[in-house]
Amino acid sequence: MPNPRGTPENLESGKRKGDEPLTEQVNLRVTKTMKEEIQQQDDPPEFCREAIQEKLDRNKEK
Template sequence: MVATSTSRKRSHYIYVYIIVHELLEQFCVNILMARKGGNPNIKNHGFEPAGEEPLTKTLSIRVSESTYQEVKSKDNPGEFCRQAIQKALDEDKRKQNDTPST
């Protein structure tokens, strides 16, 4: 009697699993499926770089916790870092150009 009860529970669980799995599959297909043929107006919704040059490379640096928190508190931390790096590079170039060659 115990074996029959256990096998009924198993078959019930399998049946419920199959129904739930099928419902999730249908839901995911309806919600996540891309439009056949793609979006014809994709260029209207694409990413445009803010500056003259596209931002295609990443740069990772290590900083102290206090520096990290201060940078993250800025309105646009990425742009803040880009401007700071560019300012330092421009200053370095200016110093090299001002130094006479020997």
């Protein structure tokens, strides 16, 4: 019978393709339309991280 709590791999914090581990959380409000469009992406969390990082990078260049 499978473990109802999942596997040990599921209990580890999220891993990212980059160097830093994903340890922090940010909560923000968006419109219903924005939420629907984000949820249609292949990987919604990574999509949001990339969008935020792009904006941060642009602000550094100024």
